[in-house]
Amino acid sequence: MQLFSILSVVLIFAPLALLFSFTPYITRETISFGVTVSEYNYYTPILRKLRKTFAAVSLIGNGMVILVCLYLLRSANEESTATIIGICTMMFIVYWVALHLIFHFKMKKLKGTLPTAEAPQRVKIDTTFRQNKLTYSNYWFLIHMAVIAAVAIISILNYDALPNVIPMKYDLQGNVTSSVPKTYLSVLAINLVQLGIIALMMLVNWSIKTSKQQLTTTDPAQFVTKHIQFRRKWSLFTIITGLLLTILFAFIQMNMFVSNLVLLTAISFIVPVVIVLGAVLLSLTGRQGGGEIRNHQEGSERSKEQPVNDDKHWKLGFIYFNASDPSFTLEKRYGIGWTINFARPLSWVLLLLIIAIVVISIVLSQ
Numbered sequence: 103m104q105l106f107s108i109l110s111v112v113l114i115f116a117p118l119a120l121l122f123s124f125t126p127y128i129t130r131e132t133i134s135f136g137v138t139v140s141e142y143n144y145y146t147p148i149l150r151k152l153r154k155t156f157a158a159v160s161l162i163g164n165g166m167v168i169l170v171c172l173y174l175l176r177s178a179n180e181e182s183t184a185t186i187i188g189i190c191t192m193m194f195i196v197y198w199v200a201l202h203l204i205f206h207f208k209m210k211k212l213k214g215t216l217p218t219a220e221a222p223q224r225v226k227i228d229t230t231f232r233q234n235k236l237t238y239s240n241y242w243f244l245i246h247m248a249v250i251a252a253v254a255i256i257s258i259l260n261y262d263a264l265p266n267v268i269p270m271k272y273d274l275q276g277n278v279t280s281s282v283p284k285t286y287l288s289v290l291a292i293n294l295v296q297l298g299i300i301a302l303m304m305l306v307n308w309s310i311k312t313s314k315q316q317l318t319t320t321d322p323a324q325f326v327t328k329h330i331q332f333r334r335k336w337s338l339f340t341i342i343t344g345l346l347l348t349i350l351f352a353f354i355q356m357n358m359f360v361s362n363l364v365l366l367t368a369i370s371f372i373v374p375v376v377i378v379l380g381a382v383l384l385s386l387t388g389r390q391g392g393g394e395i396r397n398h399q400e401g402s403e404r405s406k407e408q409p410v411n412d413d414k415h416w417k418l419g420f421i422y423f424n425a426s427d428p429s430f431t432l433e434k435r436y437g438i439g440w441t442i443n444f445a446r447p448l449s450w451v452l453l454l455l456i457i458a459i460v461v462i463s464i465v466l467s468q
Contacts, residue, residue, distance in 0.1 A: 106371050107175050107183050111168060113375045115194065117382040119164035122198050125437050126153040126205075129390050130316075132409040135202070135209040136419020136436045141405040143216045145398065152212070156205050163201065167193050202436065206419040217406075234330050237311040237337035240304050246348045247300065253352045254293045260359050261289060268358055292355040296348055298459040303344035305452070306440075310337050313440050314432035316391060325392065332392030336439070339384055346373050385438040 171190035350373040415424040420436040425445040442449040
C-alpha cells in the first residue's frame with residue numbers, strides 16, 4: 103500500500119473537492135455560475151437551489167473519483183502509482199469543468215426568467231483606492247533569492263564531491279529510479295526552476311496589486327476595506343507559497359550531497375499539503391473580492407440594482423476576452439483569485455511561460 107500516495111490523495115484531493123463543490127458560494131453576489139445577476143436575484147430560491155444541486159452533484163462525483171483512486175492505489179506498485187494519480191487528476195479536472203459548463207448554460211437560460219429592475223446599470227469607483235497599500239512588497243522575495251543563492255553556492259563549492267552520475271529520483275525503498283550525468287547545468291538546474299517559480303510568484307503578487315478595481319454596487323465605501331484585506335491576505339499567501347516551494351526544491355538539490363530520503367519524502371509530502379490546505383482555508387473564509395460567505399439574506403437587504411453586464415466578454419463564464427479593456431489582470435468571475443485578459447497578446451506569452459515552468463519542473467523531478 104502506497105501510504106504517502108494515499109495520504110496525498112486524501113489531504114489534497116479531498117480539500118480541493120470541497121472547494122470546487124462550494125465555489126458558487128464564494129463567488130461575488132452578483133455572479134451566478136459565470137453569469138451576471140443582481141444581488142436580489144442571487145438570493146432567490148431558484149438560484150439557491152441551483153447552488154445546492156451543484157454542490158451535491160460535485161461532492162458525489164468528486165468523491166467517487168477519489169474513492170476509485172484510493173482503491174487502485176491500494177495494490178499499485180511504484181511504477182503505476184504516478185500513472186493512477188495522473189489519470190485521477192485528469193478525471194477530477196474534466197468532471198469539474200464539465201459540471202461548471204452544464205450549470206453555466208443552465209444559468210444563462212434561467213437569467214431570462216429572473217426579475218429585473220428598471221434602474222440603469224452603474225459603475226462605482228473609489229478614486230482613492232490605489233492610494234492604499236493593496237499588497238505586500240515584492241521585496242519580500244529577496245528572502246527567497248537568498249535561499250536560492252546560498253544553495254547554488256554550496257552546490258558549486260561541493261561540485262567535485264559529487265559522483266559522475268547524479269541520482270535525481272528514488273522510490274520508497276531508496277532505490278535510484280532516475281539519474282543524470284554530472285554537469286554544472288544538471289547541478290544548478292533546480293536553481294533555474296526556483297528562479298522561474300519566484301518570477302511567477304512575483305508576477306502574481308504584482309497582478310494582485312494592479313488588477314482591475316471592482317466594487318460592490320450597494321456599499322462601496324464599506325466594501326473597500328474588506329477588499330483591501332482580501333488582496334493583502336492573498337498577497338501574503340503568494341509570498342509564503344513561493345518560500346515553501348523554494349525550500350522544497352532546496353531540499354531536493356541538497357539531497358544530491360547529503361542523502362536523507364526520509365526527510366526529503368516528508369518535506370515533499372508536507373509542502374504541497376500545506377499549500378493546498380492554506381488555499382482552501384483562505385477561500386472558504388471569505389467571498390471573492392472580500393465579501394462575506396452566506397446563502398441567505400433578508401429581502402429588505404437585497405439590492406435590485408443591476409451590475410454592469412459584461413457577460414459577452416466572459417467566454418464560457420470564466421475566460422475573459424475584451425480587446426477594448428486596457429486591464430491586463432482582473433478578478434476571476436468563477437472562484438477565488440485573479441485571471442488575465444486573453445485579448446492582450448502579453449497574456450499568451452505569460453501562459454506559455456507558466457506552461458514552460460511546469461513542464462521543466464516535471465522533467466527535472468522525473
